[in-house]
Amino acid sequence: MRATPPVEDLGEGLWSVPVPIPGNPLGYTLVYVLESPRGPVLVDAGWPHEDSWGALTAGLAAIGTGVADVHGVVLTHFHPDHSGLAERVRAASGAWIAMHGADADLVRRLRAHTPEEHRDLQAERMAEAGASPDEVARLRAAPPRMAPPAPPDRELADGDLLDLPRRKLRTVWTPGHSPGHICLHLEDADVLFTGDHVLPRITPHLGLYTLDTDEDPLSAYLDSLTGLDAVPATRALPAHEHRFTGPAARAAEIAAHHEDKLDRLAALLDARPATLWDLSARLPWARPWAEMGTLARRMAAAETAAHLRTLERRGRARRRDAPGGTPGWTAPRAPARP
Template identity: 90%
Template sequence: MRATPPVEDLGEGLWSVPVPIPGNPLGYTLVYVVEDPRGPVLVDAGWPHEDAWRALTEGLAAIGTGVAEVRGVVLTHFHPDHSGLAGRVREASGAWVALHEADAALVRRLRAHTPEEHRDLQADRLAEAGASPEEVARLRADPPRMAAPEPPDRELADGDLLDLARRKLRAVWTPGHSPGHICLHLEDADVLFTGDHVLPRITPHLGLYTLDTDEDPLTTYLGSLTGLAAVPATRALPAHEHRFSGPAARAGEIAAHHEDKLERLAALLNARPATLWDLSARLPWARPWADMGATARRMAAAETAAHLRTLERRGRARRTPAPGGAAGWTAPAPAPGPAPAP
């Protein structure tokens, strides 16, 4: 577990308030405070937990303000370690909460189902991926995930400016990690809040949770990484780990990592056909497959599915539907060579 760093004055009217994520190896979310004459605006809000709430409120007090003074919360994306406390901040202060329109639409869809329904749907998808009955039962026995966040007050589109009095904070749509993930360019301070899109050491989760869709989150993400080259910011303030310089250069490193993973996966397919679950178990991960819990394996399989979808779009993987059973994946047959000369 990472040690939680202290509250920091970053200069130019910016502060970093680390908010813990209890029981999660990420350790904490870095909530950023942007000073504004009408009240501070938060970039992300943190995990929904009493320890996180205490850290957020004490951190705001340490910089000379309070949760009741918060004027707005802009979320880089809807995941609970970013959005979880936004509703509570809104209740305490009357602050607006802003989220990209694509994630806002996803939140509305998620709220139409209970956490138990979502868990059971994911278990059904594990069976379709080729997981054993024991593995599927293990996921069904897990406690359901927390409910989806409340809908935002304001929906953002690419290029929108946030409502700040003396600053220019612009939304940069960077889909991939979530459909509506945004970075935020503070144009008057050469700063890019990168959320989870670009992190200094690790890479964000990219998951395809159902194959019954045309979505291709990895290709979308790679395009978003390329787009960062057009953002004139050299200082990156990510939501996890630590600050760094050169977000566009780091984006190139992350893209190369995923291209390497695509090659590894293609090599497995060239060796023999396999199910999604089998391929996931044979890929390298931060933790050995045998040590992963049910939820971690589900996320690994979703990430493998995202890479398979990209290989499929590139003509390097083919899915064989199997009604009533697990679908198989194989490398496409080589194109026939020229006919021999008579």
């Protein structure tokens, strides 16, 4: 578990408030607080837990303000370690909540089903990927994940300025980690809030969670990494780990990492179709496949699916659908099976 850093004054009316994520190896989310004449605006809000709420309220008090004073919360994306406390902040202060329209649409779709329905759908997708019946059964028996966040009051698009008096905080749409992930360029302070898009040491999860879609999250992510070249900011303030300089250079390193992973995956393909689960098991991960739990394997398979989708788009992989069976992938010139 990462040690939680202190609340920090970053200068120019900007603060960093670490909010813990209990039981998660990431350790904490860095919530950023921007001072404004109408009250502070938060960039992200933190995980929905009493310990997290206590850290957020104590951090705001340490910088001379409080939850009731918050003017707005802008979310880099909808994941619970970023959005989880936003609704509670809104209830305490009347603050607006903003996120990109693509994530707002996704939140509305997620809220149309119960957490139990989502868990069962995930189990069906694991079976489609080639997971064993035992693993599918373990996921069905697991507690359902938490409900998605409340829909935002305001939806953002690329290039939009936030409601932040006397400051210029501009939306930079960076899809990939989520469909509506955004970075935020504080143009009057040479700062780019990168959310999970660009982190100093690790890379964000990129998942394709259903094969029955035309989405290509990895290609979208690689394009949005390249797009950071056009953002004139040298100081990066990520949601995890620590601050760093040169976000465009770090983005290029992450892109190279994914290109290497695409090459590794392509090298595993041959004439015989392999399932998504089998290919995932043969790739290198931070933790060996044999030591992963069911949920970790599901996320790894979703990331493999995202890389396979990009290989398909580039003509480097071919999907073979068996009627009523499990899909498989081969090298692009592999002969069709009789």
